[in-house]
Amino acid sequence: MAKVQNIKGMRDHLPPAMMLRQHIVATITGVCERHGFEPLQTPIIEYAEALEGKLGDDESLIYRFEDHGGRRLALRYDQTVPLARVVAQYAGQITLPWRRYALGPSYRGERPARGRYREFYQADADIVGSSSPLADAEIVAMLTESLTALGFPDFVTMLNHRQIVGGVARASGLDEASAGGVYRAIDKFDKIGADGVRDELLRGGVSAESAAQILALVQIEGPPAEVLAALSERLAGDERALAALENLRAIIDGLGQMGVPPERYKVAPRLARGLSYYTGLVFEAITPHWPEGSLLGGGRYDELVGQFAGRPIPTVGLAFGIDRLHDVMEELKIGPRPATTAVAYVTIFGPEQMADSLALARELRAGGVNTLISLDSGGLGKQFKDADRKGVSYALVLGPDEIARGEVVIKDLRGGGQRAVPRAEVVAALGEA
């Protein structure tokens, strides 16, 4: 007999979890569509070649295999590479700038942990073909709207720019090659502290003097305007870093004008982010309730999309990790938690009343009320118990007396109590309840 087991790092989502997941998805796609983003879906499988050479060190995490024809294929690693492929492949049918969102599973062969799985769902939202700081700001605004709508009480989005991070490294006399180690070290600041970062930098061959400078830059905190001012002072000689600071300033202005609450974002020079394809803005939303890491992140990547198209196509975007959002919401006990999809449970008094009950169920459904019909006419007690255990809020009774009077009894299984309402008013009564 086959193993009764799912694959390591891949999960089944039973109804209670699935209902929360669908709420998360509906909330996020709602925000996307209110911003005029268009949906896109691509296959889970891509040519391995399409994914290779874009992820830096972690290509070993890609699931690869051969199909029956010997083609080298791979499961997609994120939604970004397929986006780049689509933009190049359908260049004639897509008008830039293009706002699109995509929802679906991606696969990484990592060691699973809490909030991190080998199969995970992402909702990806990107603005393709614009380098305007307004595009960057809109993405961050959508992130803020989404997390707020989901009910996250206290999240903050940390903003930084890759060329500021690069400037930090350059200011310390390091070349691009050794910069990667510097990014990784400072990215861990919140986890291992200043001394931890210093140790790691020294181990990586950075001089004590440079390490001290990097640490000083990275620890600058305060209101965005002040942080930007302090950074431009320290990075004064670095053209690219100054341009980046100007860009970040424009993005932050945009956030203000879009009405993003100031307490929801801050400039954080220590934010680096691992993915190597980011070129401009980088950001991560964090909450104190999830010390394991970020809720979601993203940034600007002006070169990746162009790799397929053969010309630069500036793009900024973000990825919501549905699984991670779900895990955190589960832990914080936020979000709706319906026990089932049905609101009403229509009992069947007996064989004589079955037709009336089925007709009532049909009326309720036509009126937009999710309705469960009993499969058992063997006693009301049993049916009430069934309805209660399913978590349905209202049980409806249509016995001989009710039918004679043209009424339906609505029994409130949550609060207790019951009342008789005229048959014609049942949908309205449940609608307002």
Added chain:
RNA sequence: GUGCCUGUAGCUCAAUGGUUAGAGCGCCUGACUGUGGCUCAGGAGGCUGUGGGUUCGAAACCCAUCAGGCACCCCA
């Protein structure tokens, strides 16, 4: 991928190497032939993750394997 911890009923957990592996919750039946939750009485449910080994004897000790958790790594 590396290191550490864990795996016993549907769930949460008990059980000095020694009878037939237990409890709470949940589940099923009944008390209750037009009314769930509360109460009471009864009942079902286990090759102790899997496969080897040590031992007179293993849920417990050893090895392997699978799965989960934590740290590293990285990230959604």
